[in-house]
Amino acid sequence: MRIDVVSIFPEYLAPLRLSLLGRAQEDGILELEVHDLREFTFDRHRTVDDTPYGGGAGMVMKPEPWALALEAVFTAHSERRGSDRQTERTTLGERPVLIVPSPAGEVFTQALAHELANEPTLAFACGRYEGIDERVLDWARERFEVRPVSLGDYVLNGGEVAVMAMVEAIARLIPGVVGNPESLVEESHSDGLLEYPVYTKPSSWRGLDVPEVLLSGNHGRIAKWRREQQLRRTAARRPELLDGADASQFSGGEREV
Numbered sequence: 001m002r003i004d005v006v007s008i009f010p011e012y013l014a015p016l017r018l019s020l021l022g023r024a025q026e027d028g029i030l031e032l033e034v035h036d037l038r039e040f041t042f043d044r045h046r047t048v049d050d051t052p053y054g055g056g057a058g059m060v061m062k063p064e065p066w067a068l069a070l071e072a073v074f075t076a077h078s079e080r081r082g083s084d085r086q087t088e089r090t091t092l093g094e095r096p097v098l099i100v101p102s103p104a105g106e107v108f109t110q111a112l113a114h115e116l117a118n119e120p121t122l123a124f125a126c127g128r129y130e131g132i133d134e135r136v137l138d139w140a141r142e143r144f145e146v147r148p149v150s151l152g153d154y155v156l157n158g159g160e161v162a163v164m165a166m167v168e169a170i171a172r173l174i175p176g177v178v179g180n181p182e183s184l185v186e187e188s189h190s191d192g193l194l195e196y197p198v199y200t201k202p203s204s205w206r207g208l209d210v211p212e213v214l215l216s217g218n219h220g221r222i223a224k225w226r227r228e229q230q231l232r233r234t235a236a237r238r239p240e241l242l243d244g245a246d247a248s249q250f251s252g253g254e255r256e257v
């Protein structure tokens with residue numbers, strides 16, 4: 001997968017070069033290109049913002065630098081998607097996806113992460129200030145599938161933090177990025193429920209013991225206990241998730257009575 005990010009703070013995305021994502025880039029599984037929006041300005045002050053029409057506080061990001069930056073990304077993605085025609089993962093003939101982090105977007109979920117992990121390319125536009133001139137999104141829709149996406153109902157200063165979270169959630173689903181793909185199976189939201197509690201040595205620690213069932217070696221009992229813990233935790237912390245999850249299906253392969 002090729003991922004392009006456009007930002008006025010490209011150094012903000014440096015953590016995406018570390019750890020598992022850094023290794024995936026070294027291994028050629030992931031290609032990450034970060035672009036400085038100011039490289040697409042040509043005035044002396046490299047201006048990327050201006051005052052909002054209609055008044056109001058703050059500044060709005062000017063459209064022209066964004067169009068030039070996204071045009072360059074579109075060209076690169078079109079070539080990549082064309083060259084990937086032989087792979088079954090390419091969404092042939094479809095427009096490349098452009099994610100625009102925004103408090104006004106669809107909420108980012110594990111399901112959306114899985115959907116986006118199947119794309120051969122992804123582009124991210126990091127807005128700052130009061131946002132990007134809306135005409136950029138209108139213009140971009142001729143070239144990209146434009147998707148405003150929210151991390152949640154709170155406001156950040158810019159899209160960079162949201163992009164790092166989304167890129168990590170998406171890229172870790174790409175085969176070969178995490179060492180043991182089994183670790184992707186039983187984690188929060190993978191089956192619509194929150195994950196069960198985990199424990200390791202010592203079995204007794206500061207007067208607190210690991211639940212006996214986990215020391216029993218009885219895998220059926222352990223699977224059943226873990227499923228019950230998922231359901232209990234989800235009911236207590238995120239009851240709204242219970243509607244979507246198949247709470248009746250016992251994840252260990254046995255049907256609960």
Ligand SMILES: Nc1cc(-c2cccs2)n[nH]1
Binds near residue numbers: 150151153155
């Ligand atoms: N969920 C979310 C996104 C944001 C952004 C703020 C500025 C650019 S993107 N805040 N909250």
